[in-house]
Amino acid sequence: MVEAPGEQVRGLVIAIDGPSGAGKSTVSRQLAERLGYLQIDTGAMYRAVAYLMNQAGIDPADHDAVRRFCTTVDVRLDSVAGVQRVIANGQDVTRQIRTPEMSLMTSRVSALAPVRDAMMLAQRRMGAAGGVVLEGRDIGTVVFPDADVKLYLSASTEERGRRRHAELVARGEQVTLEETINAVAERDAQDSQRDLAPLRMASDAIAIDSSGKDVAEVLDMMEAACKIRSGMVGFSS
Numbered sequence: 001m002v003e004a005p006g007e008q009v010r011g012l013v014i015a016i017d018g019p020s021g022a023g024k025s026t027v028s029r030q031l032a033e034r035l036g037y038l039q040i041d042t043g044a045m046y047r048a049v050a051y052l053m054n055q056a057g058i059d060p061a062d063h064d065a066v067r068r069f070c071t072t073v074d075v076r077l078d079s080v081a082g083v084q085r086v087i088a089n090g091q092d093v094t095r096q097i098r099t100p101e102m103s104l105m106t107s108r109v110s111a112l113a114p115v116r117d118a119m120m121l122a123q124r125r126m127g128a129a130g131g132v133v134l135e136g137r138d139i140g141t142v143v144f145p146d147a148d149v150k151l152y153l154s155a156s157t158e159e160r161g162r163r164r165h166a167e168l169v170a171r172g173e174q175v176t177l178e179e180t181i182n183a184v185a186e187r188d189a190q191d192s193q194r195d196l197a198p199l200r201m202a203s204d205a206i207a208i209d210s211s212g213k214d215v216a217e218v219l220d221m222m223e224a225a226c227k228i229r230s231g232m233v234g235f236s237s
Helices: 024-035 042-056 063-070 100-109 113-127 139-143 157-170 177-193 215-230
Strands: 013-017 038-041 075-080 083-088 132-136 149-154 206-209
Touching: 013 024, 013 139, 024 038, 024 042, 024 132, 024 215, 038 042, 038 075, 038 083, 038 113, 042 063, 042 075, 042 083, 042 100, 042 113, 042 132, 063 113, 075 113, 100 177, 113 132, 113 139, 132 139, 139 149, 149 215, 157 177, 206 215
Parallel strands: 013 132, 013 149, 038 132, 149 206
Antiparallel strands: 075 083
16 A cells, blocks of 8 residues: 555454463454554453453352443453553552453453453444554454454463463463363353354454464464564564
């Protein structure tokens, strides 16, 4: 695309979808850094809502209570010294939302229409101007179906379980590898089988399997895919 004098090239909307533990948060953050874009971790936003609901003792099956609760929720992403923080109703919940219990709770909560509506509006506002990398499970299919670039990042269940187990152990969690792999498989089933916005790959997404690849390799593949799909629009040399 030829840029007219005085015209500012709009940044791309890059959607990265995929199952839990595929490495979306890591690569989306680093891809955003490479491109000078804003990273929007939508999964963290849903985790924050799940955490707040759990703290408030709200049963996900009580739809009226969930609907009322969603009118009071304020979830935002903040960055300090390059480290993203998740702020929910004024609380820094970055660490609290990354437990196995919150992973399963998030899968239930994120399937609720009032929660999805509230978070989708927030995500669309954050990404409306472009120059963003969003990651989640339905970004390219529901939140931004017209995203400029759609990527679907996956890895085997066993490899995702190993990665997740290493993260949990590093944080001092007492979990076994078998338990973690089973939890990943359970989360996959919940996300794929839910009626509202199930996990699936958009028909026009580029599939990237991160099994056996390091972060740098995956990032190179993603950046190359972005350049091909975009015709170099939004990228500086």
